[in-house]
Amino acid sequence: MRLVIFGLTVTSSWGNGHATVWRSLLRALAAAGHQAVFYERDVPYYAAHRDLTGIAGHVVRLYESWDDAAATALTDLQRADAAIVTSYCPDARSAADLVLNSPVAVRVFYDLDTPVTLDRLRAGVPVDYLPSADLSAFDLVLSFGGGRALDELRARLRARRVAPLYASVDLELYRRTGAALAFQSDVAYLGTYSGDRQAALDALFLEPARQRPDMKFLIGGSMYPQNFPWSRNLYYVQHVAPPDHPSFYSSCRLTVNVTRAPMAAMGFCPSGRLFEAAACGTPVLTDTWPGLEEFFEPEREILTASGPADVLEALDRSPESLAGVGARARARVLECHSGERRARELEQLIANA
DSSP: OEEEEEOSOSSOOTTOSHHHHHHHHHHHHHHTTOEEEEEEEOOHHHHTTOOOSOOTTSEEEEESSHHHHHHHHHHHHHTOSEEEEETTOTTHHHHHHHHHTSOOSEEEEEETTHHHHHHHHHTTOOOTTSOSSOSTTOSEEEESOOTHHHHHHHHHHOOSSEEEOOOOBOTTTOSOOOOOGGGOEEEEEEOOOOGGGHHHHIIIIIHHHHHOTTSOEEEEOSOOOTTOOOOTTEEEESOOOGGGHHHHHHTEEEEEEOOOHHHHHHOOOOOHHHHHHHHTTOOEEEOOOTTGGGTSOBTTTBEEOSSHHHHHHHHTSOHHHHHHHHHHHHHHHHHHSBHHHHHHHHHHHHHHO
């Protein structure tokens, strides 16, 4: 297939989860013989933190303004089998108009932020990356979340054909490494700061850190405010670039996953971080949400927690017990959550559409 994609970013992983999702998927698509052109507006924020310039087998087109990109994009669409417009694409509406009026065979909208999108729609907040009408003109609507999110996309946005396309992990990049001194810790958390994660982060990470002052807790991620409640045994790395993620996960006894509130409430929306950590054989402790058991078997492949006591109990497990959880999680990822698996799913979904 030849694909044209209009997205948020693939060249910078700073402060967003889109880039690593696309990198995993695009590498797997290239390995399967498919080609994509990825359109990304060259915004200063991502330009200043760019950690990828291209992906073998694909073309990345950075553009200053939509007017600069439109003509070339139309030419690419005329040669393409399918086109994908994504959530948070800065020019999503213009791109959607171009795609829907082009001769491309399969027109796709991919919402990588479905629970957030639906939460804003319920609240009556404008969602500027959605087409001005609805999603009924698209041949296929993909969702980063499953479960009732699919029903809401049909009901609220008149999506005709809806399917989940979950996060994945590139198994060539994510695997167990030796521990790195810069990342050594008892408990690690990797994630951009988000206010709607703060309550869960406090319960599952910050409070356990207060109760175990003899242990080292490490946060990696951007955009943490100056008034964040740091403690003496809480350490911080401002940005962990994707090539360092395996080392980050391999250097801790346990990693904590915290889900954004809208995603936890909606369920069936696993973060790519879950799969990345598990691919490294690192035991993961996560908050709970509907559908978790569809991706990992709780307490066998992943540990769950509703409060600080559950985290402390996990930390009291033997090294052998924690290693067993990590090993079983990695086996599940290899079978069900690889980039190759998602690429095959995308290929089939487009073929069916």
